[in-house]
Amino acid sequence: MLKNEELAEKERINEALLELSNRMVKVRDRRDLLHVINTGLRKAINFTACVMTILDDVHQTYKAFLTDPDSKSRDYAAYNEAISTPYPVADGIYDVAAQSDAPVLFDMRRIDVANAPVWIKLHYAAGAREMVIKALPGDDARRHSLILFSDETGTFDDCALHIIERISSQLSTAASNITANEEILNRESEKSFLLNFSQNIAAVRTKADLETTISDALQQLLSTRLAMIRVIEDDGETLTPYLWDISLFKDVMDMYDQLANRRATVGEYFFAQVLASKEPIVIDIAEEERKGNSPAYIAFWKKLGLKNVYASALRVGEQNVGTMFFLSDELNLSLLKGLCAQISIAISNIRANEKVLAYKQLLEIENDQLKEQIRTIYNFSEIVGSGAEMQEVYHLMSLVADSGSTVLLLGETGTGKELIARAIHNASPRKNKLMIKVNCAALPASLIESELFGHEKGAFTGAVERRIGKFELADQSTLFLDEIGEMPLEAQVKLLRVLQEKELERIGGKTTIKVDVRIIAATNRNLEAEVREGRFRSDLYYRLNVFPIVLPPLRNRPDDILPLAHFFIDRYNKNSGRKVTGFSPRVIQELQAYHWPGNVRELEHLIERSVLLNEDVMVREIHLPKPIPTEKALVAPLSQTLAEVERAYIIEVLKQFQGRISGADGAAEFLDLPSTTLHSKIKKLKISKADYF
Numbered sequence: 001m002l003k004n005e006e007l008a009e010k011e012r013i014n015e016a017l018l019e020l021s022n023r024m025v026k027v028r029d030r031r032d033l034l035h036v037i038n039t040g041l042r043k044a045i046n047f048t049a050c051v052m053t054i055l056d057d058v059h060q061t062y063k064a065f066l067t068d069p070d071s072k073s074r075d076y077a078a079y080n081e082a083i084s085t086p087y088p089v090a091d092g093i094y095d096v097a098a099q100s101d102a103p104v105l106f107d108m109r110r111i112d113v114a115n116a117p118v119w120i121k122l123h124y125a126a127g128a129r130e131m132v133i134k135a136l137p138g139d140d141a142r143r144h145s146l147i148l149f150s151d152e153t154g155t156f157d158d159c160a161l162h163i164i165e166r167i168s169s170q171l172s173t174a175a176s177n178i179t180a181n182e183e184i185l186n187r188e189s190e191k192s193f194l195l196n197f198s199q200n201i202a203a204v205r206t207k208a209d210l211e212t213t214i215s216d217a218l219q220q221l222l223s224t225r226l227a228m229i230r231v232i233e234d235d236g237e238t239l240t241p242y243l244w245d246i247s248l249f250k251d252v253m254d255m256y257d258q259l260a261n262r263r264a265t266v267g268e269y270f271f272a273q274v275l276a277s278k279e280p281i282v283i284d285i286a287e288e289e290r291k292g293n294s295p296a297y298i299a300f301w302k303k304l305g306l307k308n309v310y311a312s313a314l315r316v317g318e319q320n321v322g323t324m325f326f327l328s329d330e331l332n333l334s335l336l337k338g339l340c341a342q343i344s345i346a347i348s349n350i351r352a353n354e355k356v357l358a359y360k361q362l363l364e365i366e367n368d369q370l371k372e373q374i375r376t377i378y379n380f381s382e383i384v385g386s387g388a389e390m391q392e393v394y395h396l397m398s399l400v401a402d403s404g405s406t407v408l409l410l411g412e413t414g415t416g417k418e419l420i421a422r423a424i425h426n427a428s429p430r431k432n433k434l435m436i437k438v439n440c441a442a443l444p445a446s447l448i449e450s451e452l453f454g455h456e457k458g459a460f461t462g463a464v465e466r467r468i469g470k471f472e473l474a475d476q477s478t479l480f481l482d483e484i485g486e487m488p489l490e491a492q493v494k495l496l497r498v499l500q501e502k503e504l505e506r507i508g509g510k511t512t513i514k515v516d517v518r519i520i521a522a523t524n525r526n527l528e529a530e531v532r533e534g535r536f537r538s539d540l541y542y543r544l545n546v547f548p549i550v551l552p553p554l555r556n557r558p559d560d561i562l563p564l565a566h567f568f569i570d571r572y573n574k575n576s577g578r579k580v581t582g583f584s585p586r587v588i589q590e591l592q593a594y595h596w597p598g599n600v601r602e603l604e605h606l607i608e609r610s611v612l613l614n615e616d617v618m619v620r621e622i623h624l625p626k627p628i629p630t631e632k633a634l635v636a637p638l639s640q641t642l643a644e645v646e647r648a649y650i651i652e653v654l655k656q657f658q659g660r661i662s663g664a665d666g667a668a669e670f671l672d673l674p675s676t677t678l679h680s681k682i683k684k685l686k687i688s689k690a691d692y693f
């Protein structure tokens, strides 16, 4: 009877195994396989739960491949962690089983559960007391293992172990097929993902497009988000933040700001490591902390609760263009590599595009400046004036032109400050580059900084494009700061900093730009008085006042008036095709007597007007503004009699009108008297021609 029972049992097991084998051949995926094990194998062995595991590519870790949906271990909080964590092979349990050809039986009561991997803890807690592990044979060098648990000891007797042995190669084939199949599917989906990504990225034109494309792709496939892309600047050293997802850092903003705002370089620990590697790298935070590498980043990543950080170089051909960091504990490296290759090209294109735009902008600005120079070119081909006062100016110019020293030009409006500035620039070693001019009075305070230092796109509302500042444009050249006395105090601080440090930052920019600029500043204000009044910073004043040149007002150099007037006649003859040769003696007298509040500019405009209105070869009439007797002329000492005051006053007025009494430009009209009355007053007060000529 016993023999019969044994035979019947054998028969039953054989049948079960045959059925199992038939079903195993048809297995397509993990679910099928699990179902076959749970129903088919259970007919032969009475286990309570099953698991299959898979090794990583380098056989360092193993993790769950199949998990039993009915396992009681699911009720535990650590379940998800248990089935997703990779475990080191060398845990004293798995490696023991992996080295054996036969299934290895463990009495779980004898295992040091407290120090065992989480999955063992969970199954033990769920009631398992016995466990058998069989590393499956096959082409894959025991890549998969079968683990069966039982709540009862003695379940895995010799017969059960024998059954496990018998099914192991078929199980191995099924598992390997499923894994191979999955890998093919994964590769295909990676390929189609990358293809799709490359199509999206090919359409990217701007940084904003790129940001959306990258973040969509990362979310969709890698379930991670972009931490930071940095790009290598033209100096080949600095790594500037380019794209990042700020929302990742909202809880660690202070640390983030500190790290992002300091200058990072290609030689720094993690960056150097990433840039030197052809493949993306995985930074094991605990390991790096142990080694003591780059503590600031380690502290930051730890605060974000990460175990790993992934990073890849951005490279076009053999050239590094930047770095890309991802915050994630696990990423698909081959996919990451494919993504980074495409992102590198997109960033290079966008940056090249930005450079072309900036260059275009630079050319446009240069073009404007050139046009301005052409408009004024004949202004500085010759500086007219040979009187002693101008000789002193020429002397000072010749002393300073060659040096790179800062020059401060002082003088009333229209005395030729810009002309002298251009002449100094043209006589300096910087003459091959354009002198760049900024009129500090022409810009509202809010724009002057951006005009001087430039801004990055988005630096403030309205900053729709990156703009290069005049300081950068004037690199290796001269920057002429006209009307410096009008500069707002806030801008003065920044100007001073650039003058001291010879480097600047664009508004909203993170990199410092070195500049070599010679400064020539000009003003018609009394800067010392401005300093006293608190409208001009004294430190800036001292920095500008290195080599002051004071331009004399025209009224102080009457000898220069006629040569200047002839110079302007020649110019307007050329412009208007007229042939005016000179001035009548009376006009000459008038020109010399006038007090020229608008200096050379006023003379220039007056001559232009007169040449245009003149139909003769000689300018016989000139329309000078009516003289306004100065306060000094009107205030008489109290010791004088009324008649004496009247006499002195009429003489003064007659002098200014060169003795003309009647007519539209005569003294009588100015004094608001009939000309006959003025005549009789002149007679009565005994005023002779000698008094006013």
Ligand SMILES: Nc1ncnc2c1ncn2[C@@H]1O[C@H](COP(=O)(O)OP(=O)(O)OP(=O)(O)O)[C@@H](O)[C@H]1O
Pocket: 379, 380, 382, 383, 384, 385, 411, 412, 413, 414, 415, 416, 417, 418, 419, 420, 482, 522, 523, 524, 600, 601, 604
């Ligand atoms: N010595 C000179 N010889 C020839 N032209 C001159 C001379 N001085 C000034 N000018 C002309 O006078 C005009 C005004 O000169 P400029 O613009 O250089 O004066 P400025 O002192 O810079 O005036 P502002 O303070 O109003 O800016 C220009 O057209 C310039 O060419």
